[in-house]
Amino acid sequence: MASPAVDDYLKTIYHHTEWQDQQITPSQLASVLGLAPSSVTEMVQKLAAQGLVTHRPYGPVSLTPAGERRAAGVIRRHRLIETWLVHEFGYGWDEVHDEAEVLEHALSDRLLAGIDARLGHPRFDPHGDAIPDAAGTVHREPFVLLAHAAPGHTGRVLRVSDRDPLLLRALLDAGVDVGHTLEVGAAGTARVDGTPVTLPAGAASAVWLTA
Incomplete structure (x- = not known):
């Protein structure tokens, strides 16, 4: 049964393990969703029943195959909408997340298919996140979080977190964008396409490079 609340839970669980291996805990889920832990516990129990x-008491929460398919479908809608807003309406990559949060629950499957075709069936959204295909399959290159990349490591920027719009703007001002080449320096510095830059605070935990 369609439910925006259920979809938001599944999407959050899915997103948590996309770029790292640790499963999400109920307390982390509550923090991300801005909900009381008791409310999250109750919903997790309902999701498990469906x-x-x-989930086991005091343990992490993970998606079943059915949950992952449904989550991938919601993620697909969200990221296609973000890509559509950037390419067709001139939105900045720091402006699309909240719009997509609303529209992902409102667009019909027919319109979404039309958007996908109009955009040429893109594989990645403006932040570098993979867009699942209609079967829920995603394709990613081996990656490393900037915080874990040693000085001297050079890689293409694969993904930038969309959690903080202010950080997105600061990274764009520094030239750190998906597809650009970044060489890791020391103490918050880097070279982007050969140009020395000072990285904004928070960049190390928000940028992923090719490994």
């Missing part, structure tokens, strides 16, 4: 997640 066969969408697995």
Whole structure:
């Protein structure tokens, strides 16, 4: 049954493990969603009863195959909408997340298919996040978080977190954008396409490079 609340939970669980291996805990889920832990516990139990997640008391929450398919469908909608807003309406990459949060629950499947075709079936959104295909499959290159990349490591910027619009703007001002080449320096510095830059605070935990 369609439910924006259920979809938001599944999307958050899915997103948590996209770029790292640690499963999400109920307390982390509550923090991300801005909800009381008791409310999250109750919903997780409902999701488990529906066969969408697995969870044991005081343990992490993970998606079942059915939950992952449904989450991938929601993620696909969200990221296609973000890409559409940037390419067709001139939105900045720091402006699309909140719009997509609203529209992902409102667009019909027919319109979404039309948007996908109009955009040429893109594989990645403006932040570098993979857009699942209609079957829920995603394709990613091996990656490393900037915080874990040693000085001297050179890689293409694969993904920039969309959590903080102010950080997105600061990174764009520094030339750090998806597809550009970044060489890791020391103490918050880097070279982007050969140009020395000072990275804004928070960049190390928000930028992923090719490994």
